[in-house]
Amino acid sequence: MLPTKEKLIDHLLEKMTNQDIAKIYGVNYQKVIQLIKRYRLDPSELRRVNLYIVYEHHLNDKVVYVGSGVWYRCRRYTNRRNTVHRELMVSGKIQYKIVAEFKEINSARRHEKELIKKYKANGQAIFNKQVH
Structure with a gap:
């Protein structure tokens, strides 16, 4: 099972890497990247990478x-x-x-x-x- 958009947002807000998210759902990190693109999310903004x-x-x-x-x-x-x-x-x-x-x-x-x-x-x- 893959994460919902809301769950994926939660993971990104927790500053989880794509690999960490993939591990939870038993998929590869490329699948997580595809989901991020499909949901039109900005992982850098959600993770607040500038802080x-x-x-x-x-x-x-x-x-x-x-x-x-x-x-x-x-x-x-x-x-x-x-x-x-x-x-x-x-x-x-x-x-x-x-x-x-x-x-x-x-x-x-x-x-x-x-x-x-x-x-x-x-x-x-x-x-x-x-x-x-």
Whole structure:
């Protein structure tokens, strides 16, 4: 089954990649591109690709990682240094939450550091390095 227009819009608003959407529905990413064209959607506008994000990775209702970067960064696992974190992402056990968007990367990074300190103080953000 393929996503409805409304569901596809939801996925794009969540900044999901075409590959991530395709995986959910058991199709290839080219099919997702076809649907985007058929529904006349603008994925860049819906994903707000011109903004920087701050995001959290959740495991069992706990924050295990806080990060920042461009729109697709939160779901990328190939650049994760921690193998446990990477495996949890590959296996689909991590939930993703975008918590803020910023026009400037420095603002995003400041917010990211604040959140890391907050979660580290509560014994969370276990995959983040300590920030000073």
